[in-house]
Amino acid sequence: MKGIIAATYAPMDQNGLLNTDIIEGYGSFLVANKVSGAFVNGSTGDFTALSSIERKELIEVWSQQRSEGLFLINHVGHNNLKEAVELAAHSADMVDATAALPPFYFRPKTLDDLVFYCKQIAQAAPGIPFYYYHIPILTKVSLPMLGFIEKAKEQIPNFAGIKYTEDNLSDFKQCVHKGDGSLDMFFGIDEKYIDSIRVGAQGWVGSTYNHLAPLYHEVARQVDQDRWDAARKLQGKAIHFVQVLEALGGYHGGGKSFMRYFGLDMGPSRFPHKTFNDSLLSQAIRSFEKEGLSGYLAKPFHGDSVV
Template identity: 50%
Template sequence: MKIKNLIAATYAPMHQDGSLNASVIPEYQRFLVRNKVSGVFMNGSTGDFASLSPEERKEITTAWSKNKSSDLYLIDHVGDPSLKVAKDLATHAADKVDAIAVLAPFYFRLNSIEKLVQYCKEIAACAPNIPFYYYHIPVLSGANLNMLDFLKAASKEIPNLEGIKFTNNNLIDFLHCKHFEDGKYNVLFGFDEIFISSLPLGADGWVGSTYNHLAPLYYKIKTLFEAGKMTEAAELQRKAIRFVEILDSHGGFNGVAKGFMKTFGIDCGPSRFPHTTLDDDAYKGIRKELNAIGLLEYLSD
């Protein structure tokens, strides 16, 4: 099935001592469903996977699997610089989530479509009965490869290939992927700050971190676009960009945005190094900044 609408890239909840706090996940799940989020993308960049051990990543996968529901589609990112670790994570996830995803190895970087397909094929085979997504995020993985070329090759080699999490601003490549084989593959757009730019290209599924915080705003952008109210839609997109910029100005977006979840009653705890962890008073100031640009009414509930 093609998952549609907003998919939240979720945080790894932690205790104050930095250990995982999976007890937060049931309420986290209810919060996302309440805000009409369609799915979870766990253990990704937002979820600090690179700062977690394989066992911790498995713990997060298991915790979310215990909170599966028909309202929330679970995608588990299992990619790792070690192919062995990635295959082990895929095997663990195979009977627990709805789909798996991998990004390319990011230390010894891949330099060809052939190597990328080989890497993906071996991991996908460890969870053959669930859909497989490639997580395209070249700014972090370094695998700045053409995704249309990837689909052409991978579609012949990976039986459970479902699509791509497309976190790049190359809209031409995105468009070609959307139309490859008459739209056969689910190409999920992953660049929150240009959400509005994906709409004329036919995007109907999105994965991003700010969908935790601003789901009502993005659904409003989509509604305004569909009504032909482009000026109003663009103004809301500008507010979404300012949200990212304001949080980022307080020490870096990832850690500050994770801590912001506490303002919704979802205490995801501190961030691991090198991300920033702020105190409660700092978030009171951030809310004042967001109020000044008229953003508070669009926050998730």
């Protein structure tokens, strides 16, 4: 599993209930913008604000969009291990892989604890790859990933790699080397996309791949031609995108609301994220135009097609 993978939003109607009708168009939108896969029920997808029933419903509908052009990874992590196992088993025949971040209230204290947790989940869907979701800034689980890889490879037959969301490129590079080509190491900090290329990243999972896939493809093209200055200028535009939405009220809610620009109304964000009104979105668009971002935004979705 290579390339850019969009961390997907959980679409809601105006009453705050799931709106799964939009997922077919959402999947077509990602494929048309050359996004390789969808990471469903993750942090971007408000998994902490969803019930297990809602998470199951989302992946059931997303499974209908699974194709050679769009693979699916279902995040099943949960504070309740039993729930995580159930979510993994439920989607075992629907997706290309499962992933799980660790319990983040009562946290695993040792690598053995973490491997035990991951092994129970991975065993519930033994026929597909399992990825550990490392995001210590939110989970506060900061166990060493090099040691985890070693133990996971020994004890989890379908362990396939890590979704690595930590601003530690040196450690990430060592993890890539430790994987020795047999594991996928997805880098999860969009603002450091270009830097992660330097240390061996070949797969990425993030929210801005929903909005800026053409920009990242152009960054990669410039890097391939050894035009690093041009690539860094483009990366700066992606950073500007995140900073503008954060300043206007919060990146998470802003990013979800901005999907309306592409013809995909994801509806309101659940608490504590803020949903942007039209005025805030207009301010964001003006800033993006001033920054020269317009030509690098994703192709919009209209009705039943992307144009």
